[in-house]
Amino acid sequence: MQANSMCMSCMLSKQEQRVRGFSDEKKKSDYMHQVLEILYTRGQMDSAPALAEQMNRLYEKHWGKLQDYAPIKHQYNQLLLENEPELEEWICNSEDNLRECIKYVCAANYIDFSAVTDVNEQTFYQLLEKAKAEEISEEEYQHFKKDLGQAKTLVYLTDNCGEIVLDKIFIQHIKAVFPELKITVIVRGENVINDATMEDAKEVGLTEVVKCIGNGNGAPGTIRERLSEEAGQVLSEADVIISKGQGNFESLFGEGLNPYYMFLCKCELFVHRFGLQRFESVFMKEERI
Numbered sequence: 001m002q003a004n005s006m007c008m009s010c011m012l013s014k015q016e017q018r019v020r021g022f023s024d025e026k027k028k029s030d031y032m033h034q035v036l037e038i039l040y041t042r043g044q045m046d047s048a049p050a051l052a053e054q055m056n057r058l059y060e061k062h063w064g065k066l067q068d069y070a071p072i073k074h075q076y077n078q079l080l081l082e083n084e085p086e087l088e089e090w091i092c093n094s095e096d097n098l099r100e101c102i103k104y105v106c107a108a109n110y111i112d113f114s115a116v117t118d119v120n121e122q123t124f125y126q127l128l129e130k131a132k133a134e135e136i137s138e139e140e141y142q143h144f145k146k147d148l149g150q151a152k153t154l155v156y157l158t159d160n161c162g163e164i165v166l167d168k169i170f171i172q173h174i175k176a177v178f179p180e181l182k183i184t185v186i187v188r189g190e191n192v193i194n195d196a197t198m199e200d201a202k203e204v205g206l207t208e209v210v211k212c213i214g215n216g217n218g219a220p221g222t223i224r225e226r227l228s229e230e231a232g233q234v235l236s237e238a239d240v241i242i243s244k245g246q247g248n249f250e251s252l253f254g255e256g257l258n259p260y261y262m263f264l265c266k267c268e269l270f271v272h273r274f275g276l277q278r279f280e281s282v283f284m285k286e287e288r289i
Contacts, residue, residue: 001253003048006269008039011048015055019063031062047251049221052114056192056218069113069161069194076111076162076194077203079121084165090132091169098177099141101170102262106281107131108163109245109264113194114220116266127264127279136283143285144260148174151239154183156210157222157252158196159245159263167244168206175210183210184234190218195247221251246270258286 003011015035019028038054046054056066080087087104094100107127113119148154156171158164164187171183185206188195201212216228222243224232235241241259243252249261262283265276274282 001047001250003043003046003051003250004269006272007048007250008043008051010267010269011051011055012036012039015059018059022063027062031058034058034062047221047223049219049247049251050223050226052221053192053217053219053223053226069191072113073161073194073196073200074203076160077165077200080108080162080165081204084169087128087166088169091173097173098145098170099136101166101173102136102141102283103131103134103281104128105163105166105170105244106262106264106283107134108166109159109262109281110266110279111160111162111194112245112264112266115246131281134281136281140284140288143288144283145177147240147260147285148178148181151178151181153238154181154240154242155235155238156183156185156242157235157244157248157259158185158187158201159248161194161196161200163244164196164200164206165204168204168209171206171210184238185210185212186215186222186231186235187212188218188220189214189216189228189231192218192220195220219251221245221247223251224255224257253286253289260285261289 012035016032019031022028035055038051042051059066091097091100110124110127111119158167187201188197191197198212198214201207206212213231215222215231217226219226241257243259243261245263246266249263252259264279264281265271265274271278
């Protein structure tokens, strides 16, 4: 999905905020002009995650390594692992485990240090509590179960650290209902913000549950032409795709794969597009959006 004017305005503002604390005004001006050049030359062709990856490379060229999110990722991975028994109990005590998983998986998509400027544990717990009473579309849910029942392969595209514990729980319940389904999880191939990588998948035990592969790049989304050969082939051949997070939506929508999107509306663009309140969830297959 091509980045729209709201995306580009947001990215431009974030780049200025990134360099605001540096003292070399000439270097900052040069940097911002090159950011504008990326937006001018690629903004009408590339998705927001593709543009973000280009800006990340530009930043490192000018200013050195980006912020290291490893401590934050570890913090939220461990936080969710500590809460995993209680989360599993909530889900198992529900009338429909798969339906309940979808609600919590979407709520956990809050852990996004790019789209949310003030991620904190208190709000996260509030969203998990709120998820108990949320409803998902019955029609969409029945389509989802029917598609899984007819599928041989499922590809699950992850998004952020921490929330992959909920992804793990969800996948375990999918496997319990559809034991013949071959499932592959695709994580980011390189570190980018707080997105989940193979290291995170190992930390939370996801690799012990299902086959996990990296996507071969450091874009904060899933850009088909940037995927490794293995990831590209697995994705193209999947009978069903679950796409987690806003970044994956922005990079995959309109690319002909028709995934089930699952995410929390965290920024003004998504609130406007889907007619929802901030921190309300989306669970829908592309063909019905």
